[in-house]
Amino acid sequence: MSVERKLPWVVKYRPRKIDDVVNQEEAKKLFMAWIDSWLRGRPEKKAALIYGPPGSGKTSLVEAVALEKGLELVEMNASDYRRSTDIERIAKTTSRVGSLLNVKKKIILLDEVDGISATADKGALDSILDLIEKTQHPVVLVANDPWDPKLRDLREVCLMIEFKRLTKTEVKKVLRDICAKEKLTCEEEAVDFIAERAEGDLRSAINDLEAVGEGFGKVTSALAKSLLRARDRELNAFDVVRRILIAKYAWQAREVSNQTDLAPDELILWIHENIPNQAQDPEDLWRAYESLSKADIYLSRIIKTGSWDLLVYAADMMTAGVALSIRNPQYKFKWVKYSFPERIKLLSKTREVRQIREDLAKLLVSHLKCSTSLIKYDVIPFLKIIFDNNPEYAARLALGLNLSDSMIKYLSDKNGDKIVALVEKLRQESRKPVPVQRGGPQEEKQQKKTTGEEKKRNEKSSKGLEGFFKK
Amino acid sequence: MGAQSVLAELLWAEKYRPRSLQEMVNQEDVVRRLQVFVKEKNMPHLLFAGPPGTGKTTAAHALAHDLYGEDYRMYMLELNASDERGIDVIRTKVKEFARSKLPVGVPFKIVLLDEADNMTADAQQALRRLMEMYVDVTRFILIANYPSKIIEPIQSRCAVFRFTTLKKEDVVSRLKWICSREKVSCDDKGLEAIFDVSGGDMRRAINILQAAAALGEVNTSNVYKVVGLATPTEIRALLKTALFEGDFTKARDILRKLMITYGLSGVDVVKQLHREIFSSEFTVPEEVRVEIADYLGEIQFRLVEGADDEIQLSALLAKLVLLGRNLRQTTTQPSKPSKR
Structure with a gap:
């Protein structure tokens, strides 16, 4: 340094x-x-x-x-x-x-x-x-x-x-100890000033103390104030959000967006996460979200059209727009605890189950020929009902659709293990020669399919029935 | 439920999908014209437009089947605009497909592009150029729910086929036929209920039928049970928590669960909420239903514009919390249980 x-x-x-x-x-x-x-x-x-x-x-x-x-x-x-x-x-x-x-x-x-x-x-x-x-x-x-x-x-x-942010008291205590060891006279007010500015960053507080104390042999608040100009520091995400949400004037809120290295699309998530912490009055909450929603729309237009000119408006709406929406004084300046964007945490926690669902949707697309989104909200729910209520039938569906074990368990918490066992039983039965009862050729193909190749399921699986149901 | 010896089952929506044009029981005018294309072994680019579950995709597959025979999939490239990542992916796939060999006896292959109305205008322009570039070896079949969202230059290059909503008797008789094939007992009231809740969407109707059959038999009570179960309880909880309990943070957690655990998109959630707000189980003054519907429309519009799902739906929840608060302040008689 x-x-x-x-x-x-x-x-x-x-x-x-x-x-x-x-x-x-x-x-x-x-x-x-x-x-x-x-x-x-x-x-x-x-x-x-x-x-x-x-x-x-x-x-x-x-x-x-x-x-x-x-x-x-x-x-x-x-x-x-x-x-x-x-x-x-x-x-x-x-x-x-x-x-x-x-x-x-x-x-x-x-x-x-x-x-x-x-x-x-x-x-x-x-x-x-x-x-x-x-x-x-x-x-x-x-x-x-x-x-x-x-x-x-x-x-x-x-x-x-x-690691938690250090409180001002803790920072002050360390500063006083150092003053004592360096045999510096120091004013309580100066220590307070330095600790305040440090915002829990002990390292910067000690640097500041040294800057004031070393040359002058004493730490007075007048010296501290004249020597330590506001450092244009980067704020951490928590402070950024706090400053935005409690800003009284538009400029205060806007200024913060220059003091963070959070990208606009990250910043908006942080604000989104923490709005309800500060805006507890329904009117405030609603106004704040209208502003945030507009900021979000500007961001999406920027992405769509590449007009980065629009960024200032997005920033205005997510900072000043949100800040000035929170008007109820009872909540505006209340100190509240802020949180990390839950979404970021959730997405990593649920990755596995989301992957299973995506695979399942893709598999079903090859059967039903519609988009994965339609599968997710218009087909999977019905499958879940079948899997929750009729395990025997579900097992045969699982076999016909060639679902993996994890897909089966995804479709039914309740019956998952039971259905997996049933599928296994069916697979073994189908390996034995089965007496032909209805539609000979179908039976044959059916069997070939079920004995087998897990991997090549998608394209081929419906072939046998296609032939059968053709008039 | 089917013959005992048949071990494997399929989804009925797939199993009973008509494989060839002559099997299609509906859209007679469309089918007749498509059969001419098969006979002549020639066709222009096609645009199939109409509500979901009216047979657009089925007709496209049946057409290809009748043109190329059982192995028609070799000569048809299936793309879904909402699943493909951008026009570049589509361009690469089409380019590659155009190079593959032609079928015997038919001078073109088919590119089937589903949900084409989900493409942006720019992507559609690029698509237009693709359609021109490879017209010597391919024909495009575009499928759209809303043909007005397809740009003019594409519309003018396509023969447009309009698929109409299926009639009640057609849906019911098809369902009944499936029941007889599957040896499932059903009553007319139950089948009619399926039509009512599926709004003429055949695929949805068959899905409901199959789930109801899995519960035992197809009667009204099972049908409504299925529809009730298929709507995630979280959708109802979402309304209840935001509107009646006024707990925004909890409602937002439920929203996240819906989107992350169930994988619903923002638009899916809006649509499901829309289904829910007009149901009789949802007890609010009539004008509040309309107000919510209005706002749902606004939110869906923003989402279609490309905005972030979670932020926009949170704005919706904030609105519900506010509506709920105002409702509690204005209603003097405590007719329904609502927390203060």
């Missing part, structure tokens, strides 16, 4: 012990348990993803743990792993199977993983996944925003550990 004559305070006062890490008790407990599971042998997850606002102590905790437990820390920053080869090199040097006894365990720390660009650093994410799969040492990833879509695969293989 800056030129170092002597140690910057952020390094000098970095936690040496686990206990020095301010607050974050829950995260510490989780992390320690995970490291212990590594030291004892096989952990449940080989990697941990520590996430939270900047300056909340994520990296510090990892360093403190390494120091206390006597583990070697192999650290990489986002700038180090722009290429997959870099990661592979690290992986090779560190993760070799320790053939000698008492090989020192290491912690592999990948900092700022959300700084990896999904397009420019193509392959880097895959290499990290690969590293996690093969590693013999605990891998710790650190990120500010873990819900970035490009990190989806990483999230699934990592133990997620959340």
